Structure formats: C-alpha cells, structure tokens
Amino acid sequence: MPTTAPAAHALGDVTTSDSTLRRFLHGLPGVDAVGLEARAASLGTRSIKTTAKAYAIDLAISMVDLTTLEGADTPGKVRALGAKAVHPDPTDRTTPATAAVCVYPDMVTTAKAAVAGSGVKVASVATAFPAGRAALDVKLADVRDAVSAGADEVDMVIDRGAFLAGNYMKVYDEIVAVKEACGTSARLKVIFETGELSTYDNIRRASWLGMLAGADFIKTSTGKVAVNATPANTLLMLEAVRDFRAQTGVQVGVKPAGGIRTSKDAIKFLVLVNETAGEDWLDNHWFRFGASSLLNDLLMQRQKLATGRYSGPDYVTVD
C-alpha cells in the first residue's frame, strides 16, 4: 500500500510512521475556540453592497455543487438537476453555470449525460458515504465504480472512528488509497464530518492529515449530521490550506457543505475566503459550496439585483 503522498515531501518524513505523524499533527498550533468564532463573526459583519454583491452572487453560483443524495433519487431527478446546473436561471442566460452536480455513484452515468458539453463537472460521493463504515476494499470498489462511470470528482468520507481513536495512520493510508483509485482523471475531496470531530484542534489536524495524504479539496461535512459547515470551521480550514501552501507550495481547495441556505450566508463565506486564504481561492477550482437550497436563493437575489424587485420562489425552478 502506498504511504507517501506527493505533498508530503516538503514537510519531510512526517508520514513515515504512526508516531511521527501523531507528533506532527499534535504539534500544530492550537485553536482558541473563542477567538476563532469571534474572528468568523467579525468577518460576517462586512457590508457587501451593489457591484460587490452582484459579483459575489455570480461567483457563489459558479461555486455551487448542486447535490442530490437521497435514497429516492431517480434518473429523472438527476437529469433535472443536471439541466438546472447548466442553466440555473432559464429566464436569464447570463447566469453562470454551477460548478458541479453531486450524486451517488450509480447516478454518475445519468448525470454525465445530463451535463455533457457544458463544462459542469460530475462529482460522486463514494467510500460508503455518509458513514464510511465499510471495509477498505468496499470503499475502493465504490470509488472505482464512480470513476469508471466518468466522475470528475470523488467526495470521500474519512473514517471518523479511526481518527477519534487516534489511529491517524489508518485514516492517512485510506485517503492515499482512495486518491490512487481516483487516478489522474478525478479530483479528490476529503470529507471530515467536522460535526463529529467535535473540537477545532481535531478539525485542524484532520485538515493537515487530508492534505498530507493528497486531498485536492478538504470538505467540512456530509450534510447528513446536525452540525455541518459553520463560518468558524470553514475559517479554520481556510487557514489550514493557506498555511499548507506556504509550506509545501501545494494549493488545496475548500468546500463547506450543509446548512448554507441564503445568499447572505454564502457571501459571508466568500468574505472569509477573501480575507483568510486570499483571492487565489476565489474561483470554483479552489472553493465550492455543498448546498443545493442555496442556489435558489442566489438566483432570487440575482433577479432582484437585475430587476429591482423580489420575485419569489415560483420564479426559480424546483429541483
């Protein structure tokens, strides 16, 4: 099993053994919860108006991973989602397309067909999403299935049980294996389920662990638990990718997921990106929103900016 990710080189041999990896992760600067949340809240008071708001809304639309992850998903629903991703607002063709549609592996073929030729990516949650409680073979098979069906991106969940037990090497090896299964055709998003990691120190350690193992994106959560993306945990992950690039030269993307429902919230996240990681991340190659109900609010706000009037939910499509 491979145990060395490309990004690890600049940091020396921190991933050669359980103990070096543990020492490295526990040697990362601590996180003061009060201070972190205060900073996230203060950035949330930035007042974004007029031209800046128009820019932010279009940017946010282009960063949405339009997602359907339900047991009741049908090909028809996925096709509808694909169509919406390509043309989010059928009444205004200047609206940018979303970044991707995100589906279960068995829907990848359908989704690929629905967005063909548009530039919209297809992401697939694999690795026994959302609990991740399956044998590695099963997880890898899940990933290969998605990739061979044409997924451009794979969203994997980490083994939170192993992480919380302090078994960092197991988590690391799994990510490396999944990354390998993604091959060169699919980018890997690593989901930590931050709500289950419980402390900010753990979220910072998980972020570095994911990046060391070769994650292309680090992602807060599955959207399936009580606490998902928050301004504070996203700020923390943005600090991690910023520091990781400073040390290794490797840029990693960030994806907050779950619980971001309004344009106002989305814009607050963009302010976090702008003032923490910087403008290099203000692009859907490096930042995504895992939020489907957000898109309609963005579209309604966009229509309001264009017309001066607030239209209402019947003027945007239901999924």
Add this chain to the structure above:
Amino acid sequence: MASVFEYAPAPESRSVVDIAPSYGLFIDGEFTEAADGKVFKSISPSTEEVLSEVAQAGAEDVDRAVKAARKAFEKWSALPGSERAKYLFRIARIIQERSRELAVLETLDNGKPIKETRDADLPLVAAHFFYYAGWADKLEHAGFGANPRPLGVAGQVIPWNFPLLMLAWKIAPALATGNTVVLKPAETTPLSALFFADICRQAGLPKGVVNILPGYGDTGAALVAHEDVNKVAFTGSTAVGKEIARTVAGTRKKLTLELGGKGANIVFDDAPIDQAVEGIVTGIFFNQGQVCCAGSRLLVQESIQEELLDSLKRRLSTLRLGDPLDKNTDIGAINSAEQLARITALTEQGEAEGAERWSPACELPSSGYWFAPTLFTNVTQAHTIARDEIFGPVLSVLTFRTPEEAVAKANNSQYGLSAGIWTEKGSRILAVANKLRAGVVWSNTFNKFDPTSPFGGYKESGFGREGGRHGLEAYLAPSSPEGER
C-alpha cells in the same frame, strides 16, 4: 466580472444625526453661553470639516457649574437609591434607543470607524449605565461599610479616545452613589457629551445633577482646582495626571487617575497562532491604537518570531483604512493634527534609533489626519518606542527566550495598565499573570471590556479603579467617623 473581490463602499447615513451649528455649556439643566463668550470649533478628523462651534468654559463658568452641582447634591444624595436607579435606567434605555445616532456622531467627531462605535463603544456605554443603575439601591452591600455616603461634587475630566464611553465610566458610578457631576470633555471631541446633556434632560434628570463644560486644559485645571469640588476623576495623559496630583495634594479632595500605558502582549511558542495574530491586531489597531491599555509592545518568543511576524504582516495587509463612516473600515483617522504629529515624531525617532519599520501597502486619504498601521522590529528595551506611549497604530516587536525574561521585560516599564498572555497552557497563564505588574491581564484575548470588571493601573498608569464593585469605592465615603474627612 472583476478579477478581485472589491467591496463597494458601504457608508453609514449621516442623516440620523442632527448636529447644530453651535452648542453652549450645559449648566444647571440649561444650555448657556460662556461668561466671556469664548467658543471653539470641533472638527471631523477624517475630513477636517467643521462640525460645530462649541462654547468654551472659563473659570467663571466652572464656578457656576460647581455651585449648581452643589445645590443639586442636597436633593440628589437624599433620594432613595431606587429612585436614582430609575433615572440611570432611563438614561441607559435612551442611549440604547439613540445608539445609531450617537455612534454616527462619535465617528464624525472622533474619527474612529463606525464599526467600533456601533459594536463596541455604544453597547458598553449603555451597559455601564445599566450596571451602575443596578448598584444604586444596594450600596450598603457593596462592602464599603453599612451606610456609605456620597462625597459631594465630582469634577471629572475625560479624554478624546472614547469620548462617550469615558463619560459613562465617570458619570454612571458617580450618580449611582449619589454624587453630582461637573464633567469636562476633551476639546477635540465635545459633541457626544453635549448630546448626553440632552439625554439627561430627556430622562428628566433633576437640574444641576450633571453639568457639561467643554473646554481646553485650562478649563480642566480650573475645575480640578475649584475649592468646592470633593472628588476629582481624570483619564488622560500621565503628564497632565501628575499636574492634577500636585494640584489636589494637600486638599481634602479624593482623587483617581487613569493614565498612560505601554501594554506588553506576550506570545509564547505554544500559542494559538491565528488567534494570537487577531489579538495583536485588536490590541494595537483598535481605535487606531489610541487606547491607554493598547498592547503596544509585542513580546514574542524567539522560536516563533518569524512565523508570527509573517502571519501578522499578511493580516495587516488585509486591514481596510479609510472613511470611518464606511461599515467595512477597520482603521479610521487619527483624532487630531497634534496627535498625528506626535505619532509621526515618535516613529521617526524609532527609525533613527535603528528599529526596522514596516507598513502594509496602504493609500491614505488626501484630507484629514491619517497614519498607516506600522510595525517596528529589531526593537530593544532601550529604544524610545519601547518605553514611551505612542498612542497610535504603531506596534513595537521585541523577543524573549524564557518566561522569566518575558515577565522581566513586560514589567520593565514606567507604566502598568494592561498586559496580554497567549499560550495554550493554562498553568502558564496563571503563573505569568501573577507576576505581571499590570491592572488588567488578558489571556488569549485583548482589549475586552465589561462594566462588571474593574479597570485601572499600577505605577505611572495611575491609581484607583473604575468599573465593577471597585468602581463604586472612588465615589463613596465610609459611614464610620474615621471616614469623615
């Protein structure tokens, strides 16, 4: 589509505040001209625009105001505490109701960002009145004797850095304890105190209980020296504080002084770095560093100096300097041309003495008084900028290797107002805090204020405490015969 996320201007409306072309002195519940007819102008430091013309109190006016306060004292001090509390609660509520108006006014007159007046100053002003209103009927339980009595007429002189907040720190405990007040606001920021005078009328406060006398240093000197003043409270520079102490010495006046500072902000190698950087920024760039308890000396452990300074410089590059009325502004204007000159002179001296100067790329507006956030590295204890209070957005960075050295350097100052400790190790916080000679020690935070928490200095930072239960003591005489002075 723009390639960068530029925030469009988001100015707060000026229309919520109605500034009159001229204001009088507030004596015995009435606005009145100065006896000698003198006036001065209050200008907006961010634009140099004249906001209003304000009457300048002379010795005769001081006498009138003290007499009014003396007369009002008889009835005011005889009121049951619960009655005084009613007035204070009413004032607190009016401040909350008018907080947007007062925040905009304070920003116009002082130059600090609306973000700070709106989110820090005004909530704290209201909180102080609420807090001391709560004490007014419980004074016998405050720990200063069974039946503590008010002192009489309080002469209070406040600075320009937090005009309304310093007014609240002074007036709220004085009124709660049954004293009456003659207050002199600073010459560069008199307007919010005059609006406060209007709030006193709105609250139906009896005439003469609060008197406001705008003016310069000589007005303050006349007030401090007035023979019928029983208590003097001053916040401001150490030099003026010393003068006041000389004036008051040998009289029966009770005195409290809140003076300058050169706070040490100590960052240990196990600190939460990202939050420490925020704390350093809050410590020295809040209110353009024009804060007596500012963390103006950064003491950083040598092993993380490089990493911390890199983070700090990157963070400073995101600070937004400009129109204080813009809701996105982090750094506003320096309060006056005089203060700007002082900051400029001290930073030039810092360079001349060999410290290394750094500022982020930062465009300064063409009119008004502005100073870019500035960082000095290679600073030693022997440098002037490590010893003198600059009272501006200027941070001096020093290093240390051991906790003992950090404590020794932090305490090696003629001041002792505030300090900060940044470490993830709780035992270290307690051990170091116990050794620091400073009135306030923050750990893993900085510049946090609360009415329940006493504030005051050691050494040349003054004496006496404001805020909290301790803040009552400065305005009370114990009921025992020994307390008769």
